[in-house]
Amino acid sequence: MGVSGSGKTTMARMLARATGGDWLDADDFHPAENKAKMSAGIPLTDDDRWGWLERLNAELHIAAGKGKPVFLACSALKQKYRDRLTTELPQARFIYLKGSLELIASRMAKRKNHFMPARLLESQFSTLEEPADAIVLDISKPVDQLLEDFQRAV
Numbered sequence: 001m002g003v004s005g006s007g008k009t010t011m012a013r014m015l016a017r018a019t020g021g022d023w024l025d026a027d028d029f030h031p032a033e034n035k036a037k038m039s040a041g042i043p044l045t046d047d048d049r050w051g052w053l054e055r056l057n058a059e060l061h062i063a064a065g066k067g068k069p070v071f072l073a074c075s076a077l078k079q080k081y082r083d084r085l086t087t088e089l090p091q092a093r094f095i096y097l098k099g100s101l102e103l104i105a106s107r108m109a110k111r112k113n114h115f116m117p118a119r120l121l122e123s124q125f126s127t128l129e130e131p132a133d134a135i136v137l138d139i140s141k142p143v144d145q146l147l148e149d150f151q152r153a154v
Helices: 008-019 032-039 046-064 079-085 101-109 118-127 143-153
Strands: 022-025 070-073 095-098 135-138
Touching: 008 022, 008 070, 008 095, 008 143, 022 046, 032 046, 046 070, 046 079, 101 118, 135 143
Parallel strands: 022 070, 095 135
Antiparallel strands: none
16 A cells, blocks of 8 residues: 555565465556546545445455455555455555655656546645554665565565
């Protein structure tokens, strides 16, 4: 979890490969209305997110039934979102990809064809409630170092 541009999709893919697990990208499950709002530079409200979070929870339940690790790339910026995502999933853990506004803004400036505009990044940082119980990875480090840090933490 983390703000847009923090590397959630990259890490989910890499961790799934490293563990023989699966990965999901929460962006793939946003309804068209949510993507349209974000593309227009309008931050999502809690009401915009509830159905999406419930759908993600259902997908996590399906994935958990397969008996192998699953990594979900999802912003999950507030504790109540993380609680909703993990309803009846006691084995779920969060990995918080932490980085500075400046670093992430520079990464977002290089992205092409993504519906989330960089101008919404500040609203994500202001919404962010850092998790108290997550594995925290410093995204200023190289990706291979993040994998090592994750493996040491679990």
